[in-house]
Amino acid sequence: MPLETVLITGASAGIGEGLARLFAADGARLILVARSVDRLQHLAAELKSKHGVEHIVIPLDLGIAGAAKTLFDTLTQRNLKIDVLVNNAGFGHNDRFIEIPIAEQLEMVQLNVSTMLHLTHLILPQMIERREGAILNLGSTASFQPGPYSAVYYATKSFVLSFTESLWEEVREHNVTVTCLCPGPTRTEFGIRAKMDHNWNFVNASMSTESVCRIGYRAFRRRKRIVIPGILNRILTFSVRLAPRRFILRVIRHWQRPR
Numbered sequence: 143m144p145l146e147t148v149l150i151t152g153a154s155a156g157i158g159e160g161l162a163r164l165f166a167a168d169g170a171r172l173i174l175v176a177r178s179v180d181r182l183q184h185l186a187a188e189l190k191s192k193h194g195v196e197h198i199v200i201p202l203d204l205g206i207a208g209a210a211k212t213l214f215d216t217l218t219q220r221n222l223k224i225d226v227l228v229n230n231a232g233f234g235h236n237d238r239f240i241e242i243p244i245a246e247q248l249e250m251v252q253l254n255v256s257t258m259l260h261l262t263h264l265i266l267p268q269m270i271e272r273r274e275g276a277i278l279n280l281g282s283t284a285s286f287q288p289g290p291y292s293a294v295y296y297a298t299k300s301f302v303l304s305f306t307e308s309l310w311e312e313v314r315e316h317n318v319t320v321t322c323l324c325p326g327p328t329r330t331e332f333g334i335r336a337k338m339d340h341n342w343n344f345v346n347a348s349m350s351t352e353s354v355c356r357i358g359y360r361a362f363r364r365r366k367r368i369v370i371p372g373i374l375n376r377i378l379t380f381s382v383r384l385a386p387r388r389f390i391l392r393v394i395r396h397w398q399r400p401r
């Protein structure tokens with residue numbers, strides 16, 4: 143798999159930053175995208191001093207309509223061809239559906255779903271034409287069942303998994319792979335931002351960012367379709383296939399009860 147130029151959305155923190163460190167250690171040139179320009183520049187400088195490669199920082203809000211096209215136009219102007227696309231930027235929110243402001247929920251759908259698929263639609267044709275490339279999408283263990291009190295977040299992550307698996311089958315004949323990394327609760331800024339950090343699964347079963355990234359990165363390099371880091375997360379996602387849906391809904395509702 144060529145790693146010359148790797149575009150990572152949401153690279154300023156958490157899983158995106160962790161994956162950036164792994165790609166950089168393997169010699170990739172990174173294109174780092176998020177809103178926090180200071181954090182991106184700091185990461186780019188640190189990785190350059192460690193590995194000697196100049197990285198590119200593109201500060202951009204991907205939660206607004208048209209952001210993917212703006213980003214793609216910037217890449218085209220700079221003549222940047224992408225070997226690996228990491229669609230990582232995303233956020234959640236834990237509360238009753240009617241209590242979460244609609245603007246925030248629509249922004250979540252824009253960032254977690256629309257920008258992700260639009261960017262993929264813009265970049266994938268080049269990969270198919272060159273007959274090489276790979277895409278890593280951030281799903282979640284939330285991809286595998288509905289989630290009361292995080293209804294929209296869980297629905298966006300179901301979309302990511304379904305979309306990724308379909309594309310995986312569509313494009314593998316072109317030597318392009320599309321992988322869905324589906325972490326469970328991971329100790330990043332996500333849980334605090336989403337007001338989920340008090341939830342049973344965050345308190346009792348969260349994994350370190352480093353482990354999630356290491357496991358995800360290794361499976362991605364092996365061109366896996368889906369990767370679920372952690373034995374507990376694998377057991378949970380397997381058991382939701384067997385258990386009655388009503389039971390699963392009740393368990394998730396219990397875990398996700400808002401503060």
Ligand SMILES: NC(=O)c1ccc[n+]([C@@H]2O[C@H](COP(=O)([O-])OP(=O)(O)OC[C@H]3O[C@@H](n4cnc5c(N)ncnc54)[C@H](OP(=O)(O)O)[C@@H]3O)[C@@H](O)[C@H]2O)c1
Binds near residue numbers: 153331
């Ligand atoms: N942590 C978990 O428990 C967990 C579990 C399963 C899946 N995931 C998924 O993993 C991905 C990364 O989450 P994380 O845990 O690393 O969260 P995080 O620590 O909060 O990082 C989120 C990243 O996304 C960026 N981002 C957020 N809104 C953005 C916007 N409007 N435009 C551009 N960039 C934006 C943030 O940067 P700026 O704020 O600088 O823009 C940051 O770099 C998400 O898709 C999430 O759904 C996380």
